[in-house]
Structures are given as C-alpha cells and as structure tokens.
Amino acid sequence: MCLNYCKFIKLYCVISVIFVLNFLKLIYIMYLIKLSATSSTNDFLKQLSATQQLEDFTVVWAENQTEGKGQMGGKWVSESSKNLTFSILLNETSFEIEDLFTLNVMVANAVIKALNFFKLDHISVKWPNDILSYNKKIAGILIENNIRANGTIQSVVGIGINVMQTQFDGFPQASSIFRQYGVALEQELLLDKIVSFLKQSVLHLKEGAEGEWDFYHDHLFRKEVASVFENIHGQRFMAIIKNVNHHGQLVVQPEHGDVKLFNLKEIKLLY
Numbered sequence: 001m002c003l004n005y006c007k008f009i010k011l012y013c014v015i016s017v018i019f020v021l022n023f024l025k026l027i028y029i030m031y032l033i034k035l036s037a038t039s040s041t042n043d044f045l046k047q048l049s050a051t052q053q054l055e056d057f058t059v060v061w062a063e064n065q066t067e068g069k070g071q072m073g074g075k076w077v078s079e080s081s082k083n084l085t086f087s088i089l090l091n092e093t094s095f096e097i098e099d100l101f102t103l104n105v106m107v108a109n110a111v112i113k114a115l116n117f118f119k120l121d122h123i124s125v126k127w128p129n130d131i132l133s134y135n136k137k138i139a140g141i142l143i144e145n146n147i148r149a150n151g152t153i154q155s156v157v158g159i160g161i162n163v164m165q166t167q168f169d170g171f172p173q174a175s176s177i178f179r180q181y182g183v184a185l186e187q188e189l190l191l192d193k194i195v196s197f198l199k200q201s202v203l204h205l206k207e208g209a210e211g212e213w214d215f216y217h218d219h220l221f222r223k224e225v226a227s228v229f230e231n232i233h234g235q236r237f238m239a240i241i242k243n244v245n246h247h248g249q250l251v252v253q254p255e256h257g258d259v260k261l262f263n264l265k266e267i268k269l270l271y
Contacts, residue, residue, distance in 0.1 A: 030195050031055045037064035037080070041087035042144055042158040049154070054089055057199055061086040061191060065160070082164040083176070084187045088195060090155040093202055097153070100145055101248035102209050104129055105216040106201040107141050107157050112219055114193035120181055126221040127241070127250050128264060131161075135221075135271055136175035138162050159194065163187055217243055221269075226255075228270040236270070 031054070038044045041060045048054065064080035095103055108125045115123050115131075124132045131139035142158040162168075162176035163185055177185050201212055217223065223241045229252070230236050238255040245251055249261040 030192070031058040033058065033060045035060065035062040037066065038062045039065070039067040040158075041065060041085055042142065042156050045087045045089055045156050046144070046146075049089055049091065049156075054091065056090060056092045057195060058089040058091075059086055059191070059195060079165045079167075082162075084159075084161040084163050084190060086159055086191055088157040088159070088198065090157060090202065093153070093155070094205055095153050095155070097147065098246070099205070099209075100143075100153070101128075101244075101246060102205070102212065103155060103157075103202075104141070104143055104248065106205075106212050107143065107159070107198060109212055109215050109219075110194050110197035110201060111139055111141070111159065111161070112215075113197045114190055115177075117193050118183070118185060118190070120177065120183070124219050124221040125216060126269065127244055128248060132221055133175060133177070133180040135173070136180060137173055138175055138177060138180060157198075161190065163190070213246075220244065222271065230268045230270055232266055241269075 033048075035041075035044070038060075041062050044062075045054075045058070045060045048060070049058075062085050065085040090103070108129045108131065111131050112123050112125065120133070122134050126132050126137070129141040129143075130137050131141070139159065139161040141160075144156045144158070146154040146156075148154065162174065164178045165176045166179055168174040168176075177183055201208060220241065220243070223243070226238055226240055228236055229239055239252040239260075242251045242253055242259065245261065249263055250267060251259060251261055252267075253259050
C-alpha cells in the first residue's frame, strides 16, 4: 500500500512539473531595447541580430523613427514621441515558408486584440495589414523575413501605431487613437499587450492557425460588401471581397466574371 502510494505521489509530482513547465511557456518574457531615436527599428534589430545572439521576442522601441518603412518600399511617417513604433524579433519559431502569411495574420490579429482590450471598437484590417478605426488608418505592419540556408526563418516584425498624433497633412485617410477615440493610451501598456497576444498565437501556431484565420476574416475591412477597386492600369471596377487565401492573395468576386486573385499592389481598394 505504501509503495503504491509513493508511486502515485511520484507520478503526481512529475505531472505537476510538466504542467508548470507548459504553463510557463505561456508567460512571455519581453527583452526590450528602448531608443530615443533611430532611422528604422526594423533595420536596427536586423543589424543587431547579425552581430549577436538575441532572444526570441526581443523588442526594439524607438521614441523617434526618422525613416520608418512601409510595404513595398513605402514610408511610415511618424511624429516624435507621439506614436508607438517598434519591431519584434522572431528567431526560433516553427514557421515554414508556407506559413509566412499566417504570421502576417497573427500580427494583425494581435494588434486588433490589444486595441479591443483597451475598449477601442470598430477596428478592422484592410488587406493585407493596415489597421483601421472605422475607415481611418491608425496602424501599419511591415514584416521582413530572412530565409536561412538551413531552411529556418528569421522574421522581424515592424509595427507603427498612431497614438497621440493629430496632424496628418497630405494623408487624409490617416488618423490616431487619440483623434478617433479621445483616449491618451499608455504606449508601453499597448506594446506589452501586442507582444503578449502575438506570443500566445506563435506558441500555438499548429493548433491555432485556423482560428487566427477566422479572426482575421471576421475583421477584414469591407468583406462581402460591394466596393470600388482600381487595378494597376488605372481601370476601376466593382467587386466584392470574399476572403484572403493562405498565399496572402485577395480573393474578389467582380460584378461581371469569375472570381479573381490579386497580389499586393496589383489592386487598390477605393473607399
């Protein structure tokens, strides 16, 4: 009886240790590097990771980003200290090449979830990864992937969120959290929530990917709504956004004709 009891206690302790270890995986540790200014947090983090070993989820946060980058060579313009501009290193994840747009989905979702956490509503994602409040852009995402010779992938996730900026001369579709909601959100709390949500998603990549895609599609701007688009030739047409496929292509149903797939910069949503 005593022997069986001891075996039970030993087994219970082993199970408890395994549970604690698995639980600890959910508790993220953020290695934060805060800069007063840099040209680009993505570039800074890439250069730093090339010279030294950095932990997964190392974050570089700059109060002033002088040459922020957007999609396809675009620029992200941000007033000093008024906005949240940062980059996250994903160095030891299980992402495969075919998962790369799923990472894009998870990052967009993490931003939306964090904004929702602070009771900010009417948040959506405009394909591929502009974050909107109502119909105004308040955040952008740029992910740069480095596929190594051994097949592993290093990703640098750049996120810019307009928090307190009020002037957007020349950018009529841009806005900020303060302009949209009248809320002076604490930047560090917002950063903390975004990284936390992203880490939860990345750690559950295999079992949680489809749920992430469902969340992304639930928040996809103008999904199933007739909209005006413009192609690379300047031609305008009516179509309905159906979804985004796992290659990151926008799937639309034109007013006349068959369903069409578009890559980034091949089509522009006019709104």
